[in-house]
Amino acid sequence: MTAPVASATSINSSGANDPRARRGGKKRKVEWKAYLYILPAFVLFAVFLGVPAVQTAQYSLFKWNGIGPSTWVGLKNYGELFTDSVLRSSFLHAGVLIFFYAVIPVVLALFLTAIISRGANLRGMSVFRTLLFLPQVVASVVVATTWVAIYSPDGLINQLLRLVGLGSLTRAWLGDFDTALPAVGIVGSWLGIGLCLVLFLSGVANIQPELFEAARIDGAGPVGEFFSITLPALRGQIAVALTLTVVAALKTFDLVYITTRGGPGTSTTLPAFEAYNRAFNTGKVGSAAAVAILLTAIILVVTVLIQKIQPDEVE
Amino acid sequence: MSRSTKTVRTLAVSLALALAATACAPGGSTTDEPAANSSASQVSKDVSAAGDVTLTVWDQNTDTGINDAQEELNKQFQQKYPNVKIERVSRSFSDLKTTLKLALTSKDPPDVVQANQGYPDMGSFVSGGLLRPEDDYAKLYGWDSYFPEQQLNLNKFTADGRDWQSGNLYGVSQTGEIVGVYYNRKILKNLNLQVPKTITEFEAMLPTIKASGMLPIAYGDVEKSPGIHIYGITQAAIAGKQAVTDLVTGKSGAWTDEPSVKAAQTIQDWATKGYITEGANGISRDEALAEFGKGKSAFVITGTWEQPKVIKSLGADSGFVALGPDGSDTPVTTGGVGLAWAITTGSKHPDVAAAYIDFITNAAAAQVLIDNGNLPAVPPADWAPKAGTLQADVASEWKRVNAGSGGLVPYLDYATPTFYDTLSAAVQQLTATKLTPQQFAEQLQKDYAAFLKSK
Numbered sequence: 001m002t003a004p005v006a007s008a009t010s011i012n013s014s015g016a017n018d019p020r021a022r023r024g025g026k027k028r029k030v031e032w033k034a035y036l037y038i039l040p041a042f043v044l045f046a047v048f049l050g051v052p053a054v055q056t057a058q059y060s061l062f063k064w065n066g067i068g069p070s071t072w073v074g075l076k077n078y079g080e081l082f083t084d085s086v087l088r089s090s091f092l093h094a095g096v097l098i099f100f101y102a103v104i105p106v107v108l109a110l111f112l113t114a115i116i117s118r119g120a121n122l123r124g125m126s127v128f129r130t131l132l133f134l135p136q137v138v139a140s141v142v143v144a145t146t147w148v149a150i151y152s153p154d155g156l157i158n159q160l161l162r163l164v165g166l167g168s169l170t171r172a173w174l175g176d177f178d179t180a181l182p183a184v185g186i187v188g189s190w191l192g193i194g195l196c197l198v199l200f201l202s203g204v205a206n207i208q209p210e211l212f213e214a215a216r217i218d219g220a221g222p223v224g225e226f227f228s229i230t231l232p233a234l235r236g237q238i239a240v241a242l243t244l245t246v247v248a249a250l251k252t253f254d255l256v257y258i259t260t261r262g263g264p265g266t267s268t269t270l271p272a273f274e275a276y277n278r279a280f281n282t283g284k285v286g287s288a289a290a291v292a293i294l295l296t297a298i299i300l301v302v303t304v305l306i307q308k309i310q311p312d313e314v315e
Numbered sequence: 316m317s318r319s320t321k322t323v324r325t326l327a328v329s330l331a332l333a334l335a336a337t338a339c340a341p342g343g344s345t346t347d348e349p350a351a352n353s354s355a356s357q358v359s360k361d362v363s364a365a366g367d368v369t370l371t372v373w374d375q376n377t378d379t380g381i382n383d384a385q386e387e388l389n390k391q392f393q394q395k396y397p398n399v400k401i402e403r404v405s406r407s408f409s410d411l412k413t414t415l416k417l418a419l420t421s422k423d424p425p426d427v428v429q430a431n432q433g434y435p436d437m438g439s440f441v442s443g444g445l446l447r448p449e450d451d452y453a454k455l456y457g458w459d460s461y462f463p464e465q466q467l468n469l470n471k472f473t474a475d476g477r478d479w480q481s482g483n484l485y486g487v488s489q490t491g492e493i494v495g496v497y498y499n500r501k502i503l504k505n506l507n508l509q510v511p512k513t514i515t516e517f518e519a520m521l522p523t524i525k526a527s528g529m530l531p532i533a534y535g536d537v538e539k540s541p542g543i544h545i546y547g548i549t550q551a552a553i554a555g556k557q558a559v560t561d562l563v564t565g566k567s568g569a570w571t572d573e574p575s576v577k578a579a580q581t582i583q584d585w586a587t588k589g590y591i592t593e594g595a596n597g598i599s600r601d602e603a604l605a606e607f608g609k610g611k612s613a614f615v616i617t618g619t620w621e622q623p624k625v626i627k628s629l630g631a632d633s634g635f636v637a638l639g640p641d642g643s644d645t646p647v648t649t650g651g652v653g654l655a656w657a658i659t660t661g662s663k664h665p666d667v668a669a670a671y672i673d674f675i676t677n678a679a680a681a682q683v684l685i686d687n688g689n690l691p692a693v694p695p696a697d698w699a700p701k702a703g704t705l706q707a708d709v710a711s712e713w714k715r716v717n718a719g720s721g722g723l724v725p726y727l728d729y730a731t732p733t734f735y736d737t738l739s740a741a742v743q744q745l746t747a748t749k750l751t752p753q754q755f756a757e758q759l760q761k762d763y764a765a766f767l768k769s770k
Contacts, residue, residue: 059341065732066416067443070340153594175537175597177747263539264596264743280413282733283439285341
């Protein structure tokens with residue numbers, strides 16, 4: 001939806017440098033040609049996203065097993081999102097994951113940025129950046145499998161605990177009803193920190209060094225410097241980081257699919273996993289579609305809200 | 316164009332789209348009769364008459380032993396009938412489960428597919444008119460006499476897909492499988508224990524093994540399906556064949572009946588007393604199997620399909636037994652036949668498809684299966700692996716379970732389309748003492764009652 005507006009105005013303004021065209025008493029002409037330019041992109045969007053989205057919305061109003069005839073049930077599938085305890089908790093779990101996927105990485109990355117940016121001339125900085133960004137590059141199945149090994153009863157974490165005499169704390173982290181969801185969440189934190197840090201460091205690099213100098217002359221300490229210069233200057237990057245990580249948290253599927261399959265019990269089930277499972281395994285296509293639609297709506301709303309942090313003028 | 320007219324227009328367009336979308340319901344809104352199948356036409360054994368044919372086959376024979384057998388059988392079939400080319404699509408069980416529905420409902424479905432028994436898969440395929448009844452071919456090729464009745468029943472459905480184990484035959488199976496108890500001969504011998512034959516004998520030796528400092532049962536349930544097996548064999552041996560079969564097929568009974576609750580209690584006791592691996596919900600099936608394979612536990616409960624792995628790790632020390640109810644000679648245990656080889660209604664060459672299915676399931680195929688380390692659905696009468704080996708145990712237990720009216724109890728997740736999720740999650744909660752046995756049973760019953768009501 002934003003694409004047509006954006007390209008239309010940019011074409012307008014490029015031809016509208018003389019004031020006559022902009023102001024002239026004549027009716028504004030619709031630049032049909034402009035729409036021609038976006039046609040290819042729009043066709044792609046419509047075929048691969050638009051049509052399936054409308055179809056999903058349609059399915060969500062039916063009770064259908066994917067094969068036989070379907071029955072119209074109106075908004076019943078949506079009602080079940082609130083009355084079915086498994087579905088309700090899947091959305092709550094996604095909320096918990098936002099904390100691990102978005103809040104922890106952003107806060108930690110800000111803290112690290114404050115430290116690293118002071119040693120701006122650190123040697124081998126690009127190497128560190130690459131290393132920190134690595135989790136984002138590794139395929140998620142590999143990440144998940146690695147963490148399954150780390151969390152396993154004889155895995156790295158339990159070995160470390162035994163080493164320092166905390167053997168009583170050891171457990172199957174992904175198999176324990178109380179620790180499974182946080183355990184999945186921490187994998188998300190690990191994934192997110194590098195991404196956030198790289199974003200923030202590039203943001204800090206854009207701040208005029210004079211600003212820091214001025215602050216120091218005014219007697220600001222490291223903390224004051226961070227809150228009065230670094231943090232406000234990073235608003236744009238924070239918004240981007242939050243958007244990416246919150247969306248990642250809400251649509252998590254691969255990690256849970258590989259590590260726990262929603263278990264133990266239903267303690268790590270998530271909306272995206274439920275949508276998949278209902279559509280392809282348990283023959284509840286309508287319910288799956290309703291989950292998908294609600295999830296999409298939540299992601300859209302959250303993204304719009306996060307954009308409010310973004311400064312009005314972004315370079 | 317002003318902002319408000321634009322909004323109105325957008326709204327109108329989306330409303331129109333929505334209306335258009337709801338106008339035609341997915342999959343058709345009325346209960347259309349399944350397309351009349353072609354069984355009226357004559358069926359024939361003549362494959363050559365079909366001319367050049369490409370037969371598309373979807374199977375789930377991806378494990379080493381069965382994959383080798385399948386490749387060999389396909390090769391032999393194509394040598395026998397040079398006019399037929401087999402296009403094999405092989406997927407793991409769970410991949411097949413998630414994609415088969417889409418393939419069957421597409422315009423150009425495969426000719427032959429392996430369909431899982433029970434209501435979630437075969438039942439819904441049949442109700443959608445996607446599978447062709449094979450009764451005519453069963454007569455033509457003599458499947459109806461070659462396979463034992465309890466095996467054929469597993470592959471039967473009424474034409475509307477509502478009643479399982481009666482009505483039309485929708486496929487035959489290649490392999491047999493039962494879930495049972497693998498035991499370590501050495502450990503039992505050292506503790507002076509006999510091989511258990513009934514659930515009570517089995518339970519009675521768990522404290523002895525535990526007291527010796529040995530883990531009785533290696534158990535890992537992170538994949539969730541092993542939970543169905545451990546509960547399945549316990550319930551089968553406690554409640555008996557008829558009660559569980561009636562329950563799973565939806566004929567009578569409830570999951571809250573006393574024997575089923577008692578089975579749940581039994582498993583919870585095993586967990587709290589440390590008879591099964593601690594933190595089993597975080598341990599994979601393969602880890603548990605490896606633990607048993609290293610001689611660190613006396614038993615592991617799983618299916619005959621793990622036989623090649625156990626032989627590799629424990630060799631001659633391994634044995635296999637299927638448990639029965641007290642005072643019964645016939646074991647009663649979870650099991651069945653491999654996925655049914657079914658013909659799709661969309662297949663243009665049902666005669667060729669049936670010839671293929673016969674070729675890979677008949678007595679000659681059984682020998683190929685055995686040669687590659689598999690358990691055929693109908694073992695040759697003269698098949699006798701060396702006594703005292705795991706192979707001999709598996710073969711004899713399969714024969715015992717199939718003798719007379721048999722002791723096969725269907726997999727419990729066949730009960731309803733959502734039962735796999737419900738039951739597997741509930742067993743994890745049961746072993747972690749998040750549910751009492753009664754609550755466990757009620758959770759299963761809730762799913763079950765809802766399905767029966769909707770049928």
